[in-house]
Each structure stands twice: as C-alpha cells, then as structure tokens.
Amino acid sequence: MLEIKNLSVAVEGKKILHNVNLTIGTGETHVLLGPNGSGKTTLLMTIMGFPKYQVTDGNILFKGEDITKMPMDERARLGIGISFQRPPVVRGVKTKDMVMASMKDKSTPELVATLANKTDLTEFLERDINYGFSGGEIKRSEMMQLLAQKPDLALLDEPESGVDLENIALIGKLINELLEKDSPMHSRNSMGLIITHTGHILEYVNARNGYIMLDGTISCMGDPHEILTEIKACGYGQCAKCAFRSAHHV
Template identity: 40%
Template sequence: MLKLELKEVVVSVKGGTVVRHADLRVAEGEVLYIIGPNGSGKTSLLRAVLGYPGYEVVSGRVLFDGEDLTDKPMEYRVKRGLAITHQIPPKISGVKVGDLLAEILRRRGSTSEFKGITEMLRIEHLLNRDLNRNFSGGELKRVEIALTMAQSPKLALIDEPDSGVDVESLRFVARGVKEILNRSPFKSIVIVTHTGLIAKYIPPTKVCVMKEGVLKECRLPDFLKRALSEGFG
C-alpha cells in the first residue's frame, strides 16, 4: 500500500523553480533513498513534502497515507505523522537541547523515553547547551535524529544524515535512523544522501536519482553502489 506519493510535483522557492518534476511512491516497508549531486533539489523536495514555508508546490499533488496534503500547512502535515531531520538545523539561543527533547516527549506522553534516546544518540553532554550552537557536525546530526525519534513519526524524511559526520557519529546516527524506521507504523522511511555512507547500516529497498531538479525513475538497491562510484547519470 502506498504511504507517500508525489504526482508530477513542481517546487518553487522565491519565485524560482528548484524542483522541475518529481514523481515518487513510497510503499509500506520501503526504505527509499534519494541520491544526487549537491544542488539537485533533494532538500527542497523534502521540505516541500513537509509543507515548509517558502517551498511552494506550484503544481502536482502530495498524497500521504491516503490524504491529499498539497494545500495543507506544515503544522497539519506534522500532526498527520510526517517529520523531517534537517541537514543544517538553525541555532536557537536559550532553547536547551534537553528542554526541547523533554517537551516533545511530554506532548506525546512519552517522557520515560528521554534517557533511552539521549543514551542511544550519545547526546547527554549536550542537554544543557543551546540548540545547535557550536555543535560539531556529528553532534548536529545526533541531536536532529534524537528530536525526530522523540516525535515518533509515521514517516520520517531524513536529510543527509551522513554528510559532515565522523565514522563514530555515523554509527550512532545510523542506530537512531534504524530506530525511527522500527517505530514507523508503516516501516517506511525516506533518506536523502549524496555520499551513501549510511547504506552500510540501513540498506535501501529502492534508490531514486535526483538531478537538476528532476527526480528520475527509481531503481533497485544495487544501483546505489554503481551510482556513487560512476556518477548519478
């Protein structure tokens, strides 16, 4: 059964087209990778799916779990069970990592998960720090994954979990992404990557290439290795 479907989606940012054409189908139990070079429109597509302000779907439809979300605001889409882990999250002064994580869990009535999540992602030392301020690349990713895990979404859109992280951090990030996948009632996830490093831990079931704003036809998992070594063409 299809859980996320993009039909001929075109995305515009500040009046300029950043995604020229995207067709995508994410079925139950699917680990879908979107790969492609920098600047190909992968992040813009994920943000448009979530309804991020400024990322406008100018034509096409976004269907999620049987519902057309194209004209719905981000707040609604998140409530319906979509979530994103950001590639470059903003720094927010005074908002402490621990407080934010606790608040997300409290709203879900799952405060008991706090310790487990912080230990799994090795972010105990960051709990009293301002969100994303002076974090290393690995710390940024681990906190993002922790917050998404706390949200426990039906479908997570994971943006570049393996860029700018060291090998050690990648292991924890991958463990977290796997946990998000396990918690998904659909057992589905969408991962954007241009390095493919995370595939070692979470193998894809389908690989789609995005290039120059066009999401091309999706292929079988073994395409990933070839694409990363020989190019995305």
C-alpha cells in the same frame, strides 16, 4: 503511504522541481541520490511543508489525505518528521525542550533520559539546541528528536554528512530503530526517505528503492546500491547523458 504526483515546486519564483512522481509504501525506505543543487533537499522541505517551497503543480498525499496545502505543524502532528541537514541554533531553547516538544504529551523525564543516553547526548540536554554542536552532535540531536517524535514518515537529509566513521555507525543504528528495521516489513508502520550524497549511510541502513535526482527531476530508479556503484564508476555526468537519452527516446 506517501504519494507524490506530478509535483512541481518553485522557490522565490525560480522553478526547482519538475513533475516529480514518487510513492513510498508503509514500511519502505527509499533513498534519494543526486549531485548538489539537484533539488533533493527541496523535495524533502516541500513534503514537510516549509512555506518557502511553493507547489506550482501536482499533489502530495499522505495516509490518503491531500496535504499539499496543509501547514507544516499539522503535517508534523499527522506523522511527518524531518532531520535537518543544517538546523538553526535557537538560543535559550534547550535540547531537552526540543525533545519534550517532539514527544508532546507522552514526554517524561525518564524517556528523555533514555533517548539522550541512546544518542550519547546526555550532557547536551541542558545546552541550547545546536549551539556549539559538532557535525556529529547535530545529527545525533536530530535523530534524538525524531525518535522522540516517532513519525510515520521520516525525512532524513544527509544524516551522515559531517559525521565521523564511528558516529555514522551510531546514526545508522538510530535510523534502523526509527524505521523499525528489526521488524518484518508487513508489521512496520514507518516509512523513510533518505537523502545521501556519499552513500555511506547505505552501509548501515538497508533500503531497496533508490532514485537519482537531476535538475529537479527523478531521472533514474532502482536498487540504491547498484545506482551508487554506477555513480562511483561513471559519475553523475553519465546519469545526465542517460537521462537525456531516455527523454529523447520517450
């Protein structure tokens, strides 16, 4: 289980997240919607533990342990993984190296080959990671690394952005495998938190819990499909008014 309690976060002194509360149970997939700049990526990066994201208040608990001050690599080893929206190019470090590093001691050439085949990246294994990759190739490479890591909590930052329709279906399939969607909820070990800007990925990945983030605050929660329909009809502007009203009613 992931529990985020009253979390406030600043980046380089500027407050981005305010009093965020969120709980993801084992086996659940949650979806975070919201306009650009609302703080969605900040929340994911903070859960992962990037040092630039300073927790000014609140706590993050994962598997019952307070990880608020835990270094990022320890969080990864504890079972948190992230798919980056725009990962860096690392010259000289091959895609294969990243997959093997993600698998750690379980890595074998056969497993690497299987994952590469599954993500349609066999020809990319010997290439420098992310160097000259298209948008879709980057997303598939990120999914390949996460499938290698097998995290208990997968943080997916806009997994469909820059991906063509054919590849969105593949990305959706890979996410479903990662989050064990074929297994009944009670037997799953994986949790997911997915940021989506367009909502396209929801056509392929089933999720029941959705949130809207506005100005660093979770302002709405409910069925992600219903929220998305509302947003498509009224835009985030209506959400802002609704959130404003809610705040004043409270």
